[in-house]
Amino acid sequence: MKFSALASLALGFVPALAVPTLQSRACSSAxxxxxxxxxxxxxxxxxxxxGNYVNTAAAAITNATLKAQALKVASxxxxxxxxxxxxISTFESYIKDVPCGSIFGVVIYDLPGRDxxxxxxxxxxxxxxxxxxKSSYIDPIVTIIKKYPNTAFAAIIEPDSLPNLVTxxxxxxxxxxxxxxxxxxxYAFRSLNLPNVAMYLDAGHGGWLGWDANLxxxxxxxxxxxxxxxxxxxVRGFATNVAGWNAWSKVPGEFENTSDGQxxxxxxxxxxxxxxxxxxxxxxxxxxxxxxxxxxxxxxxxLAWGDWCNVNGAGFGVRPTSSTGSxxxxxxxxxxxGGESDGTSNTTAVRYDSFCxxxxxxKPAPEAGTWNQAYFEMLLKNAIPQx
Numbered sequence: 001m002k003f004s005a006l007a008s009l010a011l012g013f014v015p016a017l018a019v020p021t022l023q024s025r026a027c028s029s030a031x032x033x034x035x036x037x038x039x040x041x042x043x044x045x046x047x048x049x050x051g052n053y054v055n056t057a058a059a060a061i062t063n064a065t066l067k068a069q070a071l072k073v074a075s076x077x078x079x080x081x082x083x084x085x086x087x088i089s090t091f092e093s094y095i096k097d098v099p100c101g102s103i104f105g106v107v108i109y110d111l112p113g114r115d116x117x118x119x120x121x122x123x124x125x126x127x128x129x130x131x132x133x134k135s136s137y138i139d140p141i142v143t144i145i146k147k148y149p150n151t152a153f154a155a156i157i158e159p160d161s162l163p164n165l166v167t168x169x170x171x172x173x174x175x176x177x178x179x180x181x182x183x184x185x186x187y188a189f190r191s192l193n194l195p196n197v198a199m200y201l202d203a204g205h206g207g208w209l210g211w212d213a214n215l216x217x218x219x220x221x222x223x224x225x226x227x228x229x230x231x232x233x234x235v236r237g238f239a240t241n242v243a244g245w246n247a248w249s250k251v252p253g254e255f256e257n258t259s260d261g262q263x264x265x266x267x268x269x270x271x272x273x274x275x276x277x278x279x280x281x282x283x284x285x286x287x288x289x290x291x292x293x294x295x296x297x298x299x300x301x302x303l304a305w306g307d308w309c310n311v312n313g314a315g316f317g318v319r320p321t322s323s324t325g326s327x328x329x330x331x332x333x334x335x336x337x338g339g340e341s342d343g344t345s346n347t348t349a350v351r352y353d354s355f356c357x358x359x360x361x362x363k364p365a366p367e368a369g370t371w372n373q374a375y376f377e378m379l380l381k382n383a384i385p386q387x
Contacts, residue, residue, distance in 0.1 A: 025099035026150040031196035034233050037288070038103055038154055038198040039322040039331035044077025045102040047094045050337045051075070057339060057376050069380055069387035077320045078294070078334040079105035079156065083369075084124055088140050095148055103152040105333060107159065107242075108192075110137050111184045113177030115160050117168040119353040120309065120343025120368045130180045134187050142191045153197045154290070156239045156335060157188050162225060163204035166218045182225060189229035200290050201225065203238040203276060205246050207255070207305035210266025215279050223283035236330070237288030238280065241269050243336035244292060245311050247299050248318070255305045270326060277328040287328060293317035294334035297384035302360050309342045309356040310365045310375065315382025339376030343368045 051074040058070035082088055091106075098104050112130055114123030125133055145153060161181045168174040185201070192199055201222055203209060209218035226235055246269050247254065253267025266272035269291050277287035297315035316338055322331045343356040345365040356365060362375055380387065 025097060026148065027100040027152075028150070030149040031152045033152060033198045033236075034195055037322060037330045038152055038236065039290070039320075039333075042101055042103040042152060042322075044079075044154075044320040044331070044333055045098050045104045046075050046077045047080045047104070049080055049090070049094055050078050053337070053339065053371060054376075057371065057373055060373060061377065066377065066380065069383075070376075072387040073316070073338070073380065076334060077102075077105065078337060079107050079154075081107040081109055081337070082137075082141060083107070083109045085110065085136050085140075088137070088144070091141065092144050092147075095144075095151060098148075098151050100150075103154050103198075105154045105156070105335070106141075107156045107335065108138075108141070108188055109159055111158050111161055111177070112180040113173065115164075116174040116177045117160075117164050117171055118308075118343075118355075119351050120356060122351065127177045127180055130184055130187075133180070133184050134191075138184075138188055138191050142194075145192070145194060145197065149194075149196055151196060153194075154333075155192055155197055155199045156242065156290075157192075157199055157201045158185055159202040159239075159242045160204070161185060161202065162221050163202065163208050163218065166209060166214055166221050182228070185225045186229040189226065189232050189235060193229075193232035193234045195234070197234045198236040199232070199234050200237050200239040200288075201235065202242055203240050203280075203289075205241045205244045206253075206264070206266035206269055206272030206276075207246060209276060210272045211264045213263070215266075215276060219276065219279035219283045219285065222280060223285040226285050231284070235286055237286045237290070238276075239290050239292070239335070240273060240276075241292045241296065243295075243342065244308070245296050245299075245302065245314065246272075247296055248291060248293060248324075248332065250299055254299045254302070270329075273326065273328040289329050290331050290333050291324075291329055292335040293320075293332040294336050294338050295379060298382055303358065307355060307358055307360050309353065309358070310345070310362040310372075312360055312362040312378075313382065314379060315384055316379045316387075317384065319385075338379045339371055339373075341365045341368055341370050341372045341375065 054074040112125040113127040281287040
């Protein structure tokens with residue numbers, strides 16, 4: 001459900017890549033993020049990959065006010081998803097001109113058997129192709145990052161992977177992928193353990209690992225990955241709400257007063273980062289979080305907490321900032337590129353997932369990773385704060 005290749009535009013054309021320039025604005029000396037909040041004093045970099053798509057989308061808007069608002073989205077910092085081996089070929093072109101006061105966000109997302117509990121965003125590597133993941137995916141990314149020691153990087157490691165092992169081990173697709181997931185995450189940890197990289201391991205969200213029965217197993221699963229990799233110094237903490245919809249702070253929470261709400265104390269991401277953070281800390285895992293606020297402006301839209309696909313009525317949320325008011329949360333960030341589809345609503349498609357056909361899902365919706373102009377405009381109109 002996180003597939004983010006931005007493979008094609010519903011508009012029918014694809015914008016050209018920004019022309020790369022020499023890294024003339026990087027810091028004058030090597031960056032060392034170890035032991036610090038990497039977002040403090042830095043701005044999440046607005047990468048040209050997403051910016052180009054947004055600018056092209058804005059050009060298709062006829063309403064002058066909405067067009068002006070759309071153009072502002074291009075300047076918002078967001079994470080770049082490396083979700084295929086092929087996507088690595090353009091990675092360097094986006095990081096050549098990152099200024100010293102910025103941090104470049106990248107999502108590592110190509111484990112064998114990826115997203116084992118969803119159909120819409122299955123990956124290119126099959127279970128058993130761990131060696132390919134290491135040599136053809138992780139290693140080339142590391143080679144590129146090592147060329148830029150004067151640039152700060154924040155890396156989110158494998159969305160949905162370990163949380164799926166906690167809650168969906170009953171699925172054959174997940175149980176068969178477990179070994180590759182655990183070994184792959186540990187390899188990414190060891191390989192990306194660089195002074196200028198701060199890693200955040202994906203931890204789902206409050207409606208996933210926040211249930212009373214999932215907190216301890218979840219903390220153990222993440223901590224085992226960290227300790228199994230040798231407790232790398234560059235692992236800063238965990239990422240929550242990636243491509244999600246949960247509020248940062250909402251009391252009572254969106255689903256707090258439901259019949260089973262009493263079994264989940266993590267009814268918003270503020271409570272989740274602190275409660276799960278404490279559980280992680282007890283297991284020896286660094287308890288610092290980043291929270292995706294890219295599409296969580298509007299609450300009360302989902303019929304069930306687990307509804308994840310193209311939620312109808314959503315809006316762009318709080319812009320990236322390190323001012324969170326929480327000792328657990330390093331920053332609010334934009335991870336999911338707002339405007340791309342979570343999955344197709346076409347019931348005849350091979351990758352159709354029933355969640356994308358639910359009553360609270362936006363329709364029509366193209367394949368995951370494809371731009372949806374109407375959805376982008378909806379996010380823009382419903383943004384809080386407005387652009």
